[in-house]
Amino acid sequence: MNLSRAEIPWPAAGNPYEHHRRIWRLFPGEPSELRHGREAERTGFLFRLEENRPGCPGRVLIQSVRSPQPADGITLIATRTINPQPTGGQRLAFLLTANPIKNIKDEQIAQKPAKRRDTCRVPLIREQEQQDWLARKLAGAAEIEAVSVLPHQPIFFRRGNRAGKLVTVTFEGVLRVDDPLALVDRLRNGIGPAKAFGCGLLLVRRMTGT
Secondary structure: EEEEHHHHHHHOHHHHHHHHHHHHHHOOOOOOOOOOOOOOOOEEEEEHHHHHOOOOOOOEEEEOOOOOOOOOOEEEEEEEEOOOOOOOOOOEEEEEEEEOOEEEEOOOOHHOOOOOOOEEEEEEHHHHHHHHHHHHHHHOOOEEEEEEEEEEEEEEEOOOOOEEEEOEEEEEEEEHHHHHHHHHHHHHOOOOOOOHOOOEEEEHHHHHHH
Protein backbone atom coordinates (compact mmCIF):
# COMPACT_ATOMS: atom_id res chain seq x y z
CA MET A 1 0.00 0.00 0.00
CA ASN A 2 0.97 3.64 -0.43
CA LEU A 3 0.35 6.53 1.94
CA SER A 4 0.43 10.00 0.38
CA ARG A 5 -0.20 13.60 1.30
CA ALA A 6 -1.68 16.05 -1.19
CA GLU A 7 -3.27 19.50 -1.32
CA ILE A 8 -6.48 20.47 -3.08
CA PRO A 9 -6.51 24.16 -4.07
CA TRP A 10 -9.18 26.56 -2.93
CA PRO A 11 -12.07 26.94 -3.86
CA ALA A 12 -12.28 23.25 -4.86
CA ALA A 13 -11.28 22.36 -1.29
CA GLY A 14 -14.44 24.06 -0.04
CA ASN A 15 -16.68 21.57 -1.88
CA PRO A 16 -16.80 18.17 -0.09
CA TYR A 17 -18.04 16.45 -3.25
CA GLU A 18 -14.99 17.72 -5.18
CA HIS A 19 -12.31 16.14 -2.94
CA HIS A 20 -12.83 12.63 -4.29
CA ARG A 21 -12.90 13.82 -7.91
CA ARG A 22 -9.61 15.69 -7.53
CA ILE A 23 -7.87 12.75 -5.89
CA TRP A 24 -8.90 10.48 -8.79
CA ARG A 25 -6.66 12.65 -11.01
CA LEU A 26 -3.63 11.19 -9.21
CA PHE A 27 -4.48 7.75 -10.61
CA PRO A 28 -4.80 8.08 -14.41
CA GLY A 29 -6.41 5.08 -16.04
CA GLU A 30 -7.66 3.68 -12.74
CA PRO A 31 -11.18 2.28 -13.22
CA SER A 32 -13.98 3.08 -10.81
CA GLU A 33 -13.93 1.10 -7.57
CA LEU A 34 -14.57 -2.53 -8.50
CA ARG A 35 -14.93 -3.94 -5.00
CA HIS A 36 -18.16 -5.84 -4.42
CA GLY A 37 -18.57 -7.05 -0.85
CA ARG A 38 -16.13 -7.25 2.03
CA GLU A 39 -14.39 -10.34 0.61
CA ALA A 40 -12.96 -8.38 -2.34
CA GLU A 41 -9.87 -6.20 -2.07
CA ARG A 42 -10.22 -2.46 -2.56
CA THR A 43 -8.81 -1.33 -5.91
CA GLY A 44 -9.04 2.45 -5.54
CA PHE A 45 -8.11 4.60 -2.56
CA LEU A 46 -9.19 5.82 0.85
CA PHE A 47 -8.59 9.31 2.15
CA ARG A 48 -9.18 11.63 5.06
CA LEU A 49 -9.24 15.41 5.17
CA GLU A 50 -6.55 16.57 7.58
CA GLU A 51 -6.91 20.32 7.24
CA ASN A 52 -9.48 22.48 5.49
CA ARG A 53 -9.55 26.18 6.36
CA PRO A 54 -11.59 28.68 4.33
CA GLY A 55 -9.50 30.28 1.61
CA CYS A 56 -6.65 27.77 2.01
CA PRO A 57 -5.75 24.54 0.24
CA GLY A 58 -7.25 21.43 1.79
CA ARG A 59 -4.68 18.88 2.90
CA VAL A 60 -5.61 15.21 2.46
CA LEU A 61 -4.01 11.93 3.48
CA ILE A 62 -4.49 9.19 0.86
CA GLN A 63 -4.04 5.43 1.13
CA SER A 64 -3.90 3.65 -2.21
CA VAL A 65 -2.95 0.40 -3.88
CA ARG A 66 -1.24 2.16 -6.80
CA SER A 67 1.37 4.84 -6.38
CA PRO A 68 -0.18 8.26 -7.25
CA GLN A 69 1.15 10.35 -10.13
CA PRO A 70 1.40 14.17 -10.29
CA ALA A 71 -1.68 15.74 -11.87
CA ASP A 72 -3.25 19.13 -12.55
CA GLY A 73 -5.72 20.45 -10.00
CA ILE A 74 -4.11 18.76 -7.00
CA THR A 75 -0.61 19.01 -5.51
CA LEU A 76 1.10 15.75 -4.57
CA ILE A 77 3.40 16.44 -1.62
CA ALA A 78 4.91 13.07 -0.69
CA THR A 79 4.33 9.31 -0.95
CA ARG A 80 5.74 6.36 0.96
CA THR A 81 5.13 2.63 0.87
CA ILE A 82 3.59 1.03 3.96
CA ASN A 83 3.30 -2.62 4.96
CA PRO A 84 1.31 -2.92 8.20
CA GLN A 85 2.21 -6.06 10.18
CA PRO A 86 0.31 -6.02 13.47
CA THR A 87 0.73 -8.91 15.90
CA GLY A 88 -1.79 -10.63 18.14
CA GLY A 89 -2.17 -8.88 21.49
CA GLN A 90 -0.38 -5.75 20.31
CA ARG A 91 -1.76 -2.42 21.52
CA LEU A 92 -2.00 0.26 18.85
CA ALA A 93 -3.14 3.87 18.85
CA PHE A 94 -5.80 4.46 16.20
CA LEU A 95 -7.53 7.30 14.38
CA LEU A 96 -10.64 7.05 12.22
CA THR A 97 -13.07 9.54 10.72
CA ALA A 98 -16.30 7.69 10.01
CA ASN A 99 -19.99 7.95 9.23
CA PRO A 100 -21.74 5.72 11.81
CA ILE A 101 -25.17 4.72 10.53
CA LYS A 102 -27.91 2.16 10.86
CA ASN A 103 -30.42 0.83 8.34
CA ILE A 104 -34.12 1.24 9.06
CA LYS A 105 -37.29 0.38 7.19
CA ASP A 106 -38.22 3.11 4.70
CA GLU A 107 -41.87 3.80 5.46
CA GLN A 108 -42.16 5.97 2.32
CA ILE A 109 -40.88 3.34 -0.11
CA ALA A 110 -44.25 3.28 -1.93
CA GLN A 111 -43.68 6.91 -2.92
CA LYS A 112 -40.26 6.15 -4.42
CA PRO A 113 -40.84 3.84 -7.40
CA ALA A 114 -37.23 4.17 -8.60
CA LYS A 115 -35.77 3.02 -5.30
CA ARG A 116 -34.51 -0.57 -5.29
CA ARG A 117 -34.18 -1.13 -1.54
CA ASP A 118 -36.84 -0.86 1.15
CA THR A 119 -34.38 0.42 3.77
CA CYS A 120 -32.66 3.75 4.32
CA ARG A 121 -29.62 4.87 6.26
CA VAL A 122 -29.91 7.13 9.28
CA PRO A 123 -27.01 8.51 11.31
CA LEU A 124 -26.25 7.37 14.83
CA ILE A 125 -26.24 10.47 17.01
CA ARG A 126 -25.65 9.26 20.56
CA GLU A 127 -21.99 8.77 21.46
CA GLN A 128 -22.56 5.34 23.00
CA GLU A 129 -24.31 4.18 19.82
CA GLN A 130 -21.35 5.45 17.79
CA GLN A 131 -18.89 3.59 20.00
CA ASP A 132 -20.96 0.42 19.76
CA TRP A 133 -21.01 0.78 15.96
CA LEU A 134 -17.21 1.00 15.88
CA ALA A 135 -16.86 -2.03 18.15
CA ARG A 136 -19.05 -4.04 15.77
CA LYS A 137 -17.01 -2.95 12.76
CA LEU A 138 -13.78 -4.05 14.47
CA ALA A 139 -15.21 -7.26 15.92
CA GLY A 140 -12.97 -10.23 15.18
CA ALA A 141 -10.05 -7.95 14.31
CA ALA A 142 -9.44 -5.82 17.40
CA GLU A 143 -10.90 -4.83 20.73
CA ILE A 144 -11.21 -1.19 21.73
CA GLU A 145 -9.49 -0.41 25.02
CA ALA A 146 -10.12 3.34 25.06
CA VAL A 147 -11.77 5.78 22.68
CA SER A 148 -12.84 9.42 22.46
CA VAL A 149 -15.38 10.66 19.95
CA LEU A 150 -15.13 14.08 18.28
CA PRO A 151 -18.31 15.15 16.43
CA HIS A 152 -18.11 17.29 13.29
CA GLN A 153 -20.46 19.70 11.62
CA PRO A 154 -22.77 17.88 9.15
CA ILE A 155 -21.62 17.64 5.55
CA PHE A 156 -24.26 18.83 3.10
CA PHE A 157 -23.98 17.80 -0.53
CA ARG A 158 -26.03 17.52 -3.70
CA ARG A 159 -25.94 14.69 -6.23
CA GLY A 160 -28.03 15.57 -9.26
CA ASN A 161 -31.44 16.65 -7.99
CA ARG A 162 -31.00 14.92 -4.63
CA ALA A 163 -29.70 16.69 -1.55
CA GLY A 164 -27.97 14.77 1.20
CA LYS A 165 -26.42 15.15 4.63
CA LEU A 166 -23.68 13.17 6.35
CA VAL A 167 -23.02 13.11 10.07
CA THR A 168 -19.38 12.26 10.73
CA VAL A 169 -17.23 11.80 13.81
CA THR A 170 -13.56 11.15 14.50
CA PHE A 171 -12.67 8.25 16.78
CA GLU A 172 -9.29 8.33 18.50
CA GLY A 173 -8.04 5.84 21.03
CA VAL A 174 -6.27 2.56 21.71
CA LEU A 175 -7.08 -0.92 20.42
CA ARG A 176 -5.70 -4.38 21.10
CA VAL A 177 -5.17 -6.69 18.13
CA ASP A 178 -7.19 -9.92 18.17
CA ASP A 179 -6.62 -11.14 14.60
CA PRO A 180 -3.74 -9.49 12.68
CA LEU A 181 -4.99 -10.56 9.24
CA ALA A 182 -8.51 -9.32 9.95
CA LEU A 183 -7.14 -5.97 11.14
CA VAL A 184 -5.03 -5.60 7.98
CA ASP A 185 -8.24 -6.22 6.01
CA ARG A 186 -9.88 -3.29 7.83
CA LEU A 187 -6.83 -1.14 7.16
CA ARG A 188 -6.81 -1.96 3.44
CA ASN A 189 -10.53 -1.74 2.76
CA GLY A 190 -11.76 0.87 5.22
CA ILE A 191 -14.62 1.00 7.70
CA GLY A 192 -18.20 2.09 7.12
CA PRO A 193 -19.88 4.14 4.38
CA ALA A 194 -19.25 7.61 2.87
CA LYS A 195 -15.71 6.81 1.72
CA ALA A 196 -16.14 9.26 -1.18
CA PHE A 197 -16.42 11.98 1.48
CA GLY A 198 -13.22 11.12 3.34
CA CYS A 199 -14.60 8.54 5.78
CA GLY A 200 -13.37 5.05 6.53
CA LEU A 201 -9.56 5.33 6.53
CA LEU A 202 -8.33 3.57 9.69
CA LEU A 203 -4.87 4.69 10.79
CA VAL A 204 -2.85 2.89 13.46
CA ARG A 205 0.57 3.38 15.01
CA ARG A 206 2.72 1.66 17.58
CA MET A 207 2.59 2.89 21.12
CA THR A 208 5.86 3.53 22.92
CA GLY A 209 6.45 1.30 25.90
CA THR A 210 4.13 -1.49 24.69
